[in-house]
Amino acid sequence: MWQQTKSVVSIIIILAGAIALIIGFGISGTHSITVTTLTSAGNIGEDGILSCTFEPDIKLSDVVIQWLKEGVIGLVHKFKEGRDDLSDQNEMFRGRTAVFAEQVRVGNASLRLKNVQLIDAGTYKCHIVTSKGTGNANLEYKTGAFSIPEMDVDYNASSDSFRCEAPRWFPQPTVVWTSQVDQKTNLSEVSNTSFELDSENVTMKVVSVLYNITINNTYSCMIENNIAKATGDIRVTDSQIKRRSHLELLDSKASLCVSSFFAISWVLLSLSSYLT
Template sequence: MATVGQIIFGSMIAIIFILAGIIILILATSLGGNTSSMAESRFKFPVGNLDGDVMLDCKFFAVDSGGKPVTTIMVTWEKEGLTGVVHKYASDVNQLQEQNPRYKDRTLMFPDQINNGNASLLLRNVQWDDEGSYTCSVSNSNGQGKVNVNLRVAAYSAPKFTMEATGQAATLKAVAQRWYPKPTVSWTDFNGANLTGETEFSNNSAGIFKVTSVLKTVKVDDSYDCIIENALVKSVSNALVTDSGVTEKNYFKMNSAALPLPHWLISFHFPLWTYWILS
């Protein structure tokens, strides 16, 4: 006959397996994988820059199993929780009669590339409420398929550098006008060694942060990297200090990681797992 401890242990194991199943189900639902290999996206978690443009990537097979071009192509873009369509293309033309007013004059597909399998959508003037899960649905003479693309929205800009020289010493200042969510700032020298800068943040009425960071005692003809990053975007700017000023290069890297697990689920199963380990 099982002891009370064995019963509790068995119950905890069962609960853990049940919760694991729930986690997998939520991931499968929220991350939005392909429901058909006919439609796919290389970038399922793009980051749009506030007030800028962003491409929602969607591709499909443009030939059938016999190598012949597909016909009767229809592409529909929809947003989860929103009535109407974001964009629709059928019969070789845009079909925007059912387009949600929020997207009027802000969407663009590429008719000259659709026959080649490009069903991507350009979304202009990105706003905060554009964030969410989009579905690209494709049907043609070869079948149908769909893929989800999860758009995140941030505000980011490359910093501008200025140098102030006082005698033999020089100070390098980086100013980035718009960041959200609030980022962190770090500096490194040309060898990759960490340096200490003085950073200040100020935000406007919309909550967008202006970043000002100062690196003291820099040397002429040396280069320095200023890294500004948050959970969505990383900006790496290289500043070469010269007698005549600062030469700068910049690139952005988007965080392509999937959406995190819901906080309620993490807080729910973690204590149970801890209890089982410690028992």
């Protein structure tokens, strides 16, 4: 008798869940789709990319892409029926946004943002509608300035020294010199770093000089803020000067919004399995 009661309860729960899902889909008229964004950073004055991908839909005419920004009235960008629809675009983004129209069909809803400004930082939402359903995901966008350092021998100094110079950084970074031969040595005591603001008092040029260098040793100059890290290496031998520089963005994270249908189904099935 108890087993029969449990079976009846399980069937009622499953049916109730199925009815709830049917009613829910009847109200919304659509399923959820997967949308993925990638936290990124924009370099002030240059073009940036706000990354967003979704489940592809070959019916391009059914795809609607909407980019919104938290705290901003109106849209950042809208793409509908195979073309841009900028009638509700906020003025601050006028003439500065574009999607990769030829890649929308394969699930690329990324936004190109021209001439990145400091005020462009914030939380954005990529909202997608297709024939398969709807979905959205948030994206945290940071803005600042970062550049690759140029490494050189400073011949104007009274003694041998290396110069590490990068034209554009913001916020103000830290600069650390290291030596490949003796990595434990603190080189801050034999280096001098200066920051020079540009004409608009936004970005700054970084110049750092390292003194008391030795030949056949590789020195590294690392410039870092909360957005990016750049490293320049330099090595002087009896016959040549070797240089190498690279830049990396920090805190690039993916944000994923998955279908709520599967989550609800999983809970219902798990509960029914427990009762039975």
